[in-house]
Amino acid sequence: MPSDTAAITDQLAPSAQNVSWGWVNPWTIGTAVIAGLAIMPIAAIVWIAAAPGEAIWSHLASTVLPGYIFNTLVLMLGVGAGTILIGVASAWLVSTCRFPMQTMFEWAMLLPLAMPAYVIAYVYTDIFEFAGPVQEVLRDLFGWTSKRDYWFPEIRSLGGAISMMTLVLYPYVYLLSRAAFMEQSVGVLEASRVLGRGPWGSFFSVAFPLARPAVVIGVSLVMMETLNDFGTVDFFGVATFTLGIYDVWLNMNNVTGAAQLALTLLIFVIVLVLAERFARAKKRYYVSSGKYQPLPRYQLLGPAKWLAVAVCAAPVLLGFILPVAVLGFYASAHLNQFTNSDMLRFAGNSILLSTLAAILAVLIGTFMAYGIRLRGEKLLKTIVRIASLGYAVPGSVLAVGVLVTLGALDNSIDGTMRRSFGISTGLLLSGTIVAVTYGYLVRFLALSFGSVEASLTKVTPNMDGAAKSLGHGPLSTLRRIHIPMIKGGLATAVILVFVDAMKEQPLTVILRPFDFHTMATIVHEFASDEQIGEAAPAALAIVAFGILPVILLSMAIRHSRPGHSQG
Amino acid sequence: MLTYNNNKALKTTVLVLGLASIMATEAVMAKAEEVKLYSERQPFLMKPLLEAFTRETGIKVHMVYLKKGMVERLRAEGANTPADLILTADIGNLHNHAKAGLLQKSSSPILQANIPAKFRHPDGLWYGLTSRARVIFAHKDRVKPGEVTSYADLAKPHMEGRVCVRSGKHMYNISLLASIIAAEGEAAATEWARGLKANLARRPQGNDRAQVKAVYHGECDVVLANTYYMGKMATNEKSPVQKKWAASANLIFPNQAGRGAHVNISGAGITSHSKNKAGAIKLIEFLSGHVAQKIYAEGNFEYPVKAGVALHPIVASWGSFKADAAYLSKIAEQRALAAKIMDRVRFNN
Numbered sequence: 074m075p076s077d078t079a080a081i082t083d084q085l086a087p088s089a090q091n092v093s094w095g096w097v098n099p100w101t102i103g104t105a106v107i108a109g110l111a112i113m114p115i116a117a118i119v120w121i122a123a124a125p126g127e128a129i130w131s132h133l134a135s136t137v138l139p140g141y142i143f144n145t146l147v148l149m150l151g152v153g154a155g156t157i158l159i160g161v162a163s164a165w166l167v168s169t170c171r172f173p174m175q176t177m178f179e180w181a182m183l184l185p186l187a188m189p190a191y192v193i194a195y196v197y198t199d200i201f202e203f204a205g206p207v208q209e210v211l212r213d214l215f216g217w218t219s220k221r222d223y224w225f226p227e228i229r230s231l232g233g234a235i236s237m238m239t240l241v242l243y244p245y246v247y248l249l250s251r252a253a254f255m256e257q258s259v260g261v262l263e264a265s266r267v268l269g270r271g272p273w274g275s276f277f278s279v280a281f282p283l284a285r286p287a288v289v290i291g292v293s294l295v296m297m298e299t300l301n302d303f304g305t306v307d308f309f310g311v312a313t314f315t316l317g318i319y320d321v322w323l324n325m326n327n328v329t330g331a332a333q334l335a336l337t338l339l340i341f342v343i344v345l346v347l348a349e350r351f352a353r354a355k356k357r358y359y360v361s362s363g364k365y366q367p368l369p370r371y372q373l374l375g376p377a378k379w380l381a382v383a384v385c386a387a388p389v390l391l392g393f394i395l396p397v398a399v400l401g402f403y404a405s406a407h408l409n410q411f412t413n414s415d416m417l418r419f420a421g422n423s424i425l426l427s428t429l430a431a432i433l434a435v436l437i438g439t440f441m442a443y444g445i446r447l448r449g450e451k452l453l454k455t456i457v458r459i460a461s462l463g464y465a466v467p468g469s470v471l472a473v474g475v476l477v478t479l480g481a482l483d484n485s486i487d488g489t490m491r492r493s494f495g496i497s498t499g500l501l502l503s504g505t506i507v508a509v510t511y512g513y514l515v516r517f518l519a520l521s522f523g524s525v526e527a528s529l530t531k532v533t534p535n536m537d538g539a540a541k542s543l544g545h546g547p548l549s550t551l552r553r554i555h556i557p558m559i560k561g562g563l564a565t566a567v568i569l570v571f572v573d574a575m576k577e578q579p580l581t582v583i584l585r586p587f588d589f590h591t592m593a594t595i596v597h598e599f600a601s602d603e604q605i606g607e608a609a610p611a612a613l614a615i616v617a618f619g620i621l622p623v624i625l626l627s628m629a630i631r632h633s634r635p636g637h638s639q640g
Numbered sequence: 641m642l643t644y645n646n647n648k649a650l651k652t653t654v655l656v657l658g659l660a661s662i663m664a665t666e667a668v669m670a671k672a673e674e675v676k677l678y679s680e681r682q683p684f685l686m687k688p689l690l691e692a693f694t695r696e697t698g699i700k701v702h703m704v705y706l707k708k709g710m711v712e713r714l715r716a717e718g719a720n721t722p723a724d725l726i727l728t729a730d731i732g733n734l735h736n737h738a739k740a741g742l743l744q745k746s747s748s749p750i751l752q753a754n755i756p757a758k759f760r761h762p763d764g765l766w767y768g769l770t771s772r773a774r775v776i777f778a779h780k781d782r783v784k785p786g787e788v789t790s791y792a793d794l795a796k797p798h799m800e801g802r803v804c805v806r807s808g809k810h811m812y813n814i815s816l817l818a819s820i821i822a823a824e825g826e827a828a829a830t831e832w833a834r835g836l837k838a839n840l841a842r843r844p845q846g847n848d849r850a851q852v853k854a855v856y857h858g859e860c861d862v863v864l865a866n867t868y869y870m871g872k873m874a875t876n877e878k879s880p881v882q883k884k885w886a887a888s889a890n891l892i893f894p895n896q897a898g899r900g901a902h903v904n905i906s907g908a909g910i911t912s913h914s915k916n917k918a919g920a921i922k923l924i925e926f927l928s929g930h931v932a933q934k935i936y937a938e939g940n941f942e943y944p945v946k947a948g949v950a951l952h953p954i955v956a957s958w959g960s961f962k963a964d965a966a967y968l969s970k971i972a973e974q975r976a977l978a979a980k981i982m983d984r985v986r987f988n989n
Contacts, residue, residue: 127976136983198846204857220841220859229845310807310845312988320809323708324979326736406878473712480716487720500720504704583709587676587702587722590683598682598705606879607684 100547104444104453107437111460111515114474115339118332118466121477126329129321133334137312145314147231148238148306149296155239156295160246161288163385165276168254169262171370172378178385179251180627185392186244186569187619189576191304192596192612194237195605196396198308201228229309237305240392242298246291248569248626249527252561253287254280256531272371286530289349290523296345297465297519300338303579304600314338315467328473335470342465346458397616403609420614423591426506426581427574430513434570435563437514438521442529443551446537457522464519468579475512475584479503504586512580517573521566528562529555564629572619592618674700675919678710679727681906686727689935693926699919703727714742714911724914725923727769729906730811734766735972743909748921754928754946758967759905768905769927770942773963774816775901777870777889778862779855788862790895791820791902795835803839804851804860808987809979812848812866812904817981818974819902822966826977834985844988849873849882856888866904867891871941871954893961900962906942 133141166172167179201207208225217223226232257280265275281288306313314334322331373381441457463471483500490498502508532555540550556563578597585594592611599608679686683705690701704723706713710733714721726743728734737743738761746764759768778788788794794803805813821829841860846853851863852873873886893901908927910920926932933944938952950956982988 132980132983136980137986140986140989202846203842203859204853218858227843229843307807308846310843310988316809319708320979324732324809324811324814325976326732326739327976328712469708473709473716476709476713476716480718484718484720497720500717500722503717503720504722579708582706583713585704587704589704594705598684601707602682602685 098448098547100440100444100447101450101453104441105456107441108453108456108460111463111518112456113478114471114512114515115459115462115466117474117477117481118335118470121328121473122332122336124329127325127327129325129327129330129333133317133321137317140312141314141317144231144312145300148234148311148313149299151231151235152238152242152299153292153296155235156243156246157288157292159239159243159384159388160248160291161250161281161284163243163388164247164250164254165280166381166385168251169272169280169370170373170381172373172381174382174385178389180624181389182247182385183244183623183627184389184394184620185241186248186572186623187575187616188241188393188396189304189593189596189612189615190238190241190298190302191308191600192400192608192615193241193392193396194234194305194308195600196399197233197237198228199399199605201226201233229311231309231311234305234309234311237309238295238299238302240388242295243388243392245294245298245569246288248565249287249291249524250284252528252565253284256561257283287527290527293346293349294464294520294523297342300342300465301467303467303469318467318470322470331470332473335466338467339462339465342462397613400609400613400616403606404613407606407610416610416614419590419592419595419611420618422589423575423593423615424618426509426513426591427571429506429510430517430574431567431571433510434514434517434521435525435566438518438523438525438566439551439556439563441518441522442526443547443555445526446529447547461519461522463515464517466516468516468577469583471516472512472580472583475508475515475580476503479508479511504584506586506589508584509581512584513570513574513577516577516580517570520569520573524562524566524569525559528559532558561629564626568622568626571622575615575619672700673698673916673919674702675724675916675923676722677701677703677725677727677923678713678723679703679705680707680710680729680733681705681727685940688939689927689932692931692935693923696926696931697922699922701923711736711740711742715740719913721911721913722915723911724916724920725908725910727906727908730815731768731905731907731968731972732811732815732975734761734905734907734909735969735975737909738765738969742912744912744914744917746910746917746921748925750925751921751928754925754933756945756947758965759907759945761909761969766907766909767924767928768907768945768968769924770906770933770936770940771903771945771963772905772942773867773893773901773903773961774812774864775867776862776892776894777852777855777865778892779888780890782858782861783890788892790898791816792832793894794862794864795832795839797839799839799862801839801841802861803836804841804854804863805836805844806847806851806864807844808833808837808982813864814975814978814982815904815971816864816902817978819964819966819971821974821977821981822971823899823964826981829978830981830985833981833987837985837987849885852885852889853882856885863889867943867955867958868941870958871952874954891958893958895964896962899966900964903963905945905968 163178163182167175167182199205203220203225211217211223211225215223261279261283262275265279270278300315303315303319306316307319315338318331318334318338321327321334441460445454445457466474479502480500483498483503486501487498490496502511536554536558537550540554545553576593578593581591582594582597592615595611596608596615599605599611683703686703690703694700710726710728714723714726714737717723726737728737743765748764751760751764751767755767755769759771760766776788776791776794788799793799807813808817817829817833820832824832842854848865848869851860851865852869854860855863870886870891873882876882895901908924910917910924914920928946930946930949933946933949936942937944937949937955941952941955943951943955
């Protein structure tokens with residue numbers, strides 16, 4: 074029997090460290106400064122939106138706006154529901170049950186994370202469209218000759234877009250739910266079992282409510298990614314709000330209107346986040362004991378065992394193995410199109426940028442999450458929330474915000490230097506990899522901050538109090554207490570940012586220096602000319618470089634569970 | 641950033657120094673004459689052309705390929721922009737840059753000789769480098785000769801359920817609709833868009849090649865696509881199935897009895913704050929010259945703007961055609977309206 078007792082504190086926490094650090098301390102000031110830097114590009118978009126421009130709203134409202142809203146909502150709900158279903162179910166199975174290949178699924182479930190949504194969309198269109206092999210075989214089998222003879226679901230549709238995005242985005246929910254299930258103390262689940270709850274009952278009445286904050290963070294990341302997507306909905310011709318933003322911007326040549334639409338989207342995201350917070354009310358769950366031991370797993374038998382295998386295998390097969398096989402087939406004809414040195418250089422750029430972004434994003438995210446924990450002023454919290462909204466802004470629009478911010482900074486430095494010293498400094502940051510990295514950090518702050526914050530909130534504030542009473546300052550407490558306890562969350566943050574940065578297109582394309590390519594920009598270059606075969610080797614490389622960290626991540630999480638031994 | 645142990649501090653220092661050295665290297669390398677461009681045309685396409693230019697002139701060329709945000713990048717960089725010129729794949733983008741005041745006037749006897757007046761801005765704000773027509777691909781058997789000869793035919797009742805097109809919001813279709821607005825007015829263009837929408841065999845989707853693929857597979861009989869895709873598909877050794885798609889369709893130049901087929905250009909313009917205007921002009925002169933025009937024609941199946949440059953045999957096999965003579969800037973002016981008309985008729989729904 075477990076010797077620990079874990080308590081669920083269902084009340085407002087003693088505001089983390091209500092204790093006496095004032096506003097003027099490096100954590101608070103640092104957090105505010107970093108948040109300010111991250112807000113600048115969003116502020117630039119507000120500035121663009123406020124500029125005089127042709128009014129776009131009455132035209133949109135009377136024509137396509139209702140459709141944009143409908144499509145966007147359905148897409149978000151569909152992908153949200155799909156990713157919760159797959160992500161939570163598979164996370165629960167691999168964390169608490171025993172069934173064939175369960176240890177393999179622990180990491181394999183993450184593989185689709187490395188697959189860009191726009192790539193999987195191309196692959197599945199080739200397979201399932203009218204001209205694809207599936208429908209061809211069906212026509213041959215049943216003697217159908219034309220489209221009018223039968224019904225087949227249209228892949229380039231809202232449903233298709235939901236399926237594609239669900240397949241590659243569910244790992245966010247899986248990752249965060251799994252971390253949450255593993256961090257749950259055995260005692261809670263034991264108590265639930267002792268009190269007569271079966272596996273289902275324990276899941277719905279104890280484990281899921283405890284994991285809810287993590288699941289919510291996972292799903293909000295998924296939804297923000299969904300809102301952000303351009304490649305998939307463009308290829309499928311699904312008129313979402315994001316597509317509308319690009320249409321107003323590029324076809325109607327109205328960047329002001331586009332910025333206004335983008336901000337509307339942001340407000341929508343804010344409302345969504347607030348609604349969830351309100352629904353969760355003031356409940357906070359803490360695990361108050363540090364004692365753990367491996368969770369006894371539910372041994373699945375008979376059909377249940379194979380159902381569990383199917384539930385875990387299907388998303389991996391569809392979201393990773395099949396598309397990789399198809400890409401490999403395409404790539405085989407195009408392997409010689411780059412010299413090895415070019416390919417290595419592009420891969421090197423991808424890895425350099427992604428590593429830089431991952432490390433910096435997690436340092437910053439940790440700093441901010443801890444800054445808030447130390448002094449949870451409403452104002453500071455609000456600023457940080459706004460700062461992490463970059464994830465929900467369509468990439469190219471955010472890139473424009475970064476362009477404007479850095480352009481203004483560079484040109485004002487240049488102007489000052491010219492006036493004062495007669496020297497022109499030109500553009501110091503614009504068009505450098507600093508600009509690209511800045512864009513990544515603004516974009517991915519939500520990932521790093523979110524993961525770290527999710528882990529930190531589960532550490533009971535009593536820990537901080539105890540450390541303080543033993544004479545440790547905030548830095549020492551962070552290093553000795555929090556970081557060891559949230560290692561899993563930190564690893565998650567590093568890898569999520571790394572893998573997402575590997576796949577990132579619009580910011581890289583728009584902000585990059587001259588003659589600078591990454592794997593993702595190579596894919597973009599060929600895919601934009603309808604040359605999927607030529608894009609395949611680089612797409613595969615993105616996937617390949619994404620897999621390794623994903624597997625490392627899974628191992629890190631496995632070993633991060635407090636009290637976890639081998640097996 | 642706060643560093644909380646020496647190891648971290650060291651790493652941060654290394655990182656900062658690394659970034660600084662990358663920037664410093666760029667500064668040192670800016671010695672030899674060079675031209676910098678923002679390009680909407682892909683690097684793989686431009687590479688042979690730019691290498692030939694460097695061989696001939698010794699001028700190095702650096703580029704950033706970007707499709708969206710070029711106007712915004714130039715605007716944000718202002719007077720300090722490193723870019724000397726822009727390359728675009730469509731008149732719309734050239735026009736938008738010119739309208740935003742991001743391009744400067746230029747003139748050169750060579751450019752005037754190489755590029756016909758209809759393909760360049762009267763003050764030299766932009767220059768067309770290649771042209772392509774937006775044409776109809778019709779299935780060889782299922783579409784009878786004479787059944788479809790104009791854009792208008794695509795919107796007539798006899799084509800119901802037989803037409804495929806990509807998104808109505810794609811720039812190629814926007815430009816085509818803009819050309820119809822320029823020629824026939826807003827009301828007629830709206831009617832056309834509505835009629836075309838009513839005839840679609842499927843919701844607008846996929847890219848230009850996907851439309852021809854749909855013809856091959858019997859999903860539709862006629863589609864709209866740009867001329868060069870026919871050449872690219874007909875010669876695709878790496879994906880030979882595309883040859884079959886191309887072979888299943890005839891290329892029909894629309895409106896030959898009327899105002900002619902809609903033609904768009906790829907082109908170039910010199911930025912207002914170019915640091916090397918002379919070099920930029922040299923590059924445009926080179927790109928409009930015989931050698932480069934031949935590379936464009938052979939590598940990308942486009943129509944050269946320079947007279948006397950041979951077409952690719954496949955392109956030549958389609959025969960000569962009458963092009964819409966409307967001035968391209970006039971058409972580009974109508975793009976925003978075209979996008980709105982697509983909204984009004986709910987083309988993509």
